Amino acid sequence: MSTLLVAGGHVIDPKNGIDGVADVFVRDGKIAAVGKNLKEKADKKIDAKGLTVTPGLIDLHVHFREPGREDKETFETGSRSALAGGITAAVAMPNTSPIADNQTVVEFILKRSRDLGLINIYPTGAITKGQEGAMLSEINELKNSGAVAVTDDGHDVQKEGVLKRAMEYAKTCGILLMSHCETKDLTEDGVMHEGWISTQLGLPGSPALSEDMAVYKNILLAEKTGARLHLMHNSTAGAIRAIREAKKRGAKNVTAEVSVQHFALTDKECMGYNTNAKMYPPLRSQEHIDAIIAGIKDGTVDAFTTDHAPHIEPEKLKAFQDAAFGTVGLETSFAVMYTYLVKPKHISLKQGIEKMTSAPARIIGINKGHLSKGADADIAIFDTAKDWVVDEKKFFSKGKNSAFIGKKLRGKAVYTIVGGEVKYDRGTIIA
């Protein structure tokens, strides 16, 4: 019987409405008690005075690159990176090699995750075979083997007929469908947000309209079919408007996430042909950021994610047009949320934590993201007074391609606890 006491921290547990100084007592990997001045004796004690104690963060959108591109990231390096960011659970995207369009890959991911024993990794499966947008994957097999959702992230299902059937089928199987919304015929060869910056840089643009139209299409199909739809990495004012309208109409089966970089950075980051700022969806202009923040404030946006997308350096040293899409994010997401939303008082820290804990847990239907008695003791402890400058050389991730390199952020994970065990302790991974 092992016990742990996290003492004197400011506990924020949005699901249980807790936001104040308290102790957290853990027994055998589960939350045993949360309260003031707990008297329990513990094998191990963490003094969290002056620190913020939250449920471990849950990230719905991570590219671990394994299997297939272990040169970019592995479950081990990605998990270490997550721990350094206070993340205790992550949803793995299926666009690996081979693609997770069959139960073999899903089972492999679950086994790797169990064997590593670092964080909780939840696999997803592909909607269509090979993510080619034509034939449905064996979605029921994917679900039965442990996939929490199906998604063709990175590609999107272009054909409306296929997408409609995918939603009907996903509903039949009782599995969540997550959509990457992109109208390829409008994106064409776009490598950044289409606008004044792309025009000045002479780079092919990817218009906001490409995302807007795909979001509308997805929502209409979800309303028709009744499928559980989660819209990933929304980045445009049009997408936010569409989701807000849908929720207003009563579309309870639709949820939405925003990747933290999309409320923090604009397309100006691409100036100087900075390939670390190249991603899909692209960093957009200020009016889109303003719309996203409005959508965060009014509840249109349910969750925050990273879309952690590690790459090897040569893929980012190419000409901007040829460089790989994506930014890493596991080690910066809390700080980005704190710096760009809480510090400027757009939202409270509790609201921010909710979108990174209980909300994502609710979306994929897992009993995590809260500190209720008996819950898994996945806990993150942050120092919200810590200012730091992002230095990619210090990342645990193999991917050094961060859009935040050199940016000054506030807030950093100090301890990360998974299943009652301290896995990250002040800069060191304990494996």
Place this chain on the structure above:
Amino acid sequence: MAVILSKKSPSAAEKDLNSIRKGRDLSFFDLVSIDQVTPEDLGLLYDVARRFREYKTYKFSFNKGSSQVNAFFEPSTRTSSSFDLAAKQLSMDTAGVSSNSSVEKGESYLDTVQTIDSYNVKTIVIRSKESGVPAVAARYTQASIINAGDGWHEHPTQALLDGLTMLDHCKSKDMKGRVVVIVGDIMHSRVFGSLVRLLKTLKAEVRISAPLTLIPEDVEKFGVKWYGKVEEALTGADVVYALRVQSERGANGFIPTLREYSKMFGISRKRLDLAKKDAILMHPGPVIRDIDVHSALAAVDEQSYILRQVENGMAVRKALLWLIVDRIDGKKKTFTRK
């Protein structure tokens, strides 16, 4: 230590150029965007270029002992030969790198450029099909990088020669109160990218005319006005600048046919007559006769300055290479390796 022999005494032509230069230096080491060129730089470049123009192909010894690599990762006729001749007429040694090079074998631009830089050349002239290659390369070379056209972004020496052509025509030091009409594939044009920035500095009124499919997003932020009817744009123009509809950039599909484009936007005698009587017709080349510009106007018409642009190109590039390589203040650019 190597013994460096003293230069032979300057020729009369060299003394003449030096007297025009008056000890001035450029504010920049690399030229990747026209935004780097200050009004003072422009004055210096044009003073020197006008004088170089008078000496035609005279061989100056200014840059003797310095080398240049012309790295054209995309095919080029006039720009590459013009840069090569300009360097040679300044007594530089030159070598060419073509698109059929190690980049195609999978080497990154960065590695190729750093390799070339290790020859200790003074200038590397880069043409690339992707935007931004010269701008990024300039951070990692001791050599000065000169952008000879990158993707849809910029072609600064083209704008410099165009500016000289326009100013000489207008006999003025700027283009204030003058109307420049740019017609053609604006979206895919690096020539437009540099020219529009320079014309803002020169205070010209700029009108653009093309189907909206060839107009990039937010282009009005450059301070230009779009006209759907080319006739309206041309009325009262001082300069008519036609751009090629560039089929190799995938511009096809943006218009139904070249035939219809030519009927709607091609510069014909009748359309040119809508401009001011003494208006000039310019084109960066290569001209597709009877598509961008009516054949009879292309080369021989007295209003056509297309060949004069080419001549000015030689002079401007010579001025640029002299001023970049043979700095009087002895300052050196800073760079890192990657």
